[in-house]
Amino acid sequence: MRKDIHPQYGPVVFRDKAAGFAFLTRSTLSSATGAKTVEWEDGRTYPVVDVEVSSASHPFYTGTARVMDSAGRVERFERRFGKR
Template sequence: MKKGLHPESYKFVVFKDMSNGHAFLGRSTGGSKEKIKWEDGNEYPLIKLEISNTSHPFYTGKNVLVDTAGRIDKFKKRYEKKK
């Protein structure tokens, strides 16, 4: 690995998935003004995530329902007028 290419300031932070409340401890160069007390009793910066592997449909196997019927009806209404 080339020297000086990667940051040296990795520190422990807590990542929290805001959609389901799941949190995990990891290392990052990112920081935050918010802090959270972790299971080991120490305080770490908190980085809030909108989605993680615990809530993403690809990883959970849950499909997101898409309103395809509404789209099809809208398409048919638009082009019925032209007939």
Template sequence: MKPGIHPDYHKVVFQDSATGYKFISGSTKNTEETIKWEDGNTYPLIRVEISCDSHPFYTGRQKFTQADGRVDRFNKKYGFTNK
């Protein structure tokens, strides 16, 4: 790596604004807001709108916009049953 062209990599706390879930990770993002973590140290705080705690894929609360597929629609249209 060339010196002086890469941003500083440091630990930050990410907080999900929907659920309040917090986790610590490395990032190059800077912020003025700080938070005291469980280890007693103070870290920059970055608020995120969605994380693994609130994302439908990870929580299992996924919304299915189309419940049935093409085969099921064909079978309903022409009166076939799945036996």
């Protein structure tokens, strides 16, 4: 394997500011050099990446997703192609 071609893989905190939710994981993604860091629950400092949507704020995972009018679509399909 060639050396020095792979990105750094290490611990990173992903933070959803809209929901006030953060989680620690490992990733090749990190904030820019000298940018934001955060002190985690274990007392260590990790780079932080702010995200707009996470499982804590996504409508599908929070149960606030709107249901489309699927009955109208089914009826329209049956009118066009008939029931079998």
